[in-house]
Amino acid sequence: MAKLNFGGVEEEVVTREEFPLEKAREVLQNETIAVIGYGVQGPGQSLNMRDNGFNVIVGQRKGKTFDKAVADGWVPGETLFEIEEALERGTIICFLLSDAAQIELWPTVQKYLTAGKSLYFSHGFGVTYKDQTGIIPPADVDVFLVAPKGSGTSLRRLFVEGKGLNSSFAIYQDATGQARTKAIAMGIGVGSGYLFETDFYKEVTSDLTGERGTLMGAIQGIFAAQYEVLRSNGHSPSEAFNETVEELTQSLMPLVAENGMDWMYANCSTTAQRGALDWWKPFRDATKPVFEQLYNSVKSGEQARVSITRNSQPDYREKLEEELKELRESEMWRSGATVRSLRPERN
């Protein structure tokens, strides 16, 4: 572990320098890593591990997603199997079904978790909310997680570009004495940037907060509010969309990613700086109560309950599609589609 200073707070983290890929390969050389589920994280993690030289197989039920796995180069009967066969062959079981689907498959997974195997998650959800999920691993298996901080799509894209997403890792159960080393090796194997340690409870509470908050929920809410105010004051869709979304994603966020908020501010006009410096605190104060409310709802288990109930409905995909359609067909995002089509690089 490397001790690093994060804004004045010392943290022990794992970097690729101190835990290189060769070491990860050595740790996992006798393991068969079975990635169960080929949705969003499944492809990212399995392909990265395969390209990194690990012994990986995929378990996926037959259908469109199975065909996608074939198209990605997984070979039926060799590296691609029905779920039960992959569970049987795997020594590290990567449980990468959606969190709601994990509940349904758990009785099957459990049958194949013989002593000495490892159970790997990318979320603390299943075991933290065990009262709601029934996921209680047997005592003689290692249980750990590596949670990439981003979409599986980006995990793969960044890997291909020679970059990486950061991940957290956590140990829930160490039956063999090797759980920690295996977890870190998996974290390096899936293509993480650096790894920071957490526990299952903290992983799930921070993750559920983040995705409902600034990463996904809050950002759409703030976009919608500003877009609506601009439109109701007579600004065109083009003006409102560029001033709300396009400039942020294309110009300003890349600057924040590169060198921080102050540096982005420093590359804008003094007029913009004055305004942004005056207004960020009122926005913080206005939204903080909503974030407190959100965190409490996560902490109480309410958000898990909602997610399990809603995502376990037989018609959840249709209902989800309706809600995504509402976003897609809003004036703001239809404007976005037109704006994207006009980006110079599209021609």
Ligand SMILES: NC(=O)c1ccc[n+]([C@@H]2O[C@H](COP(=O)([O-])OP(=O)(O)OC[C@H]3O[C@@H](n4cnc5c(N)ncnc54)[C@H](O)[C@@H]3O)[C@@H](O)[C@H]2O)c1
């Ligand atoms: N999506 C992400 O980028 C992301 C990021 C970090 C962590 N995670 C976590 O990783 C895990 C996997 O999430 P995901 O978003 O990749 O999953 P997903 O929703 O994309 O689903 C993965 C797979 O589950 C299969 N599946 C669904 N229901 C099934 C059932 N009843 N029986 C058998 N198979 C079934 C689907 O065929 C699909 O291949 C979750 O714990 C999630 O919280 C996801």
Ligand SMILES: CC(C)(O)[C@@H](O)C(=O)O
């Ligand atoms: C990609 C996210 C939002 O970070 C992940 O947490 C998820 O649930 O998909």
Ligand SMILES: [Mg+2]
């Ligand atoms: Mg999440």
Ligand SMILES: [Mg+2]
């Ligand atoms: Mg997340």
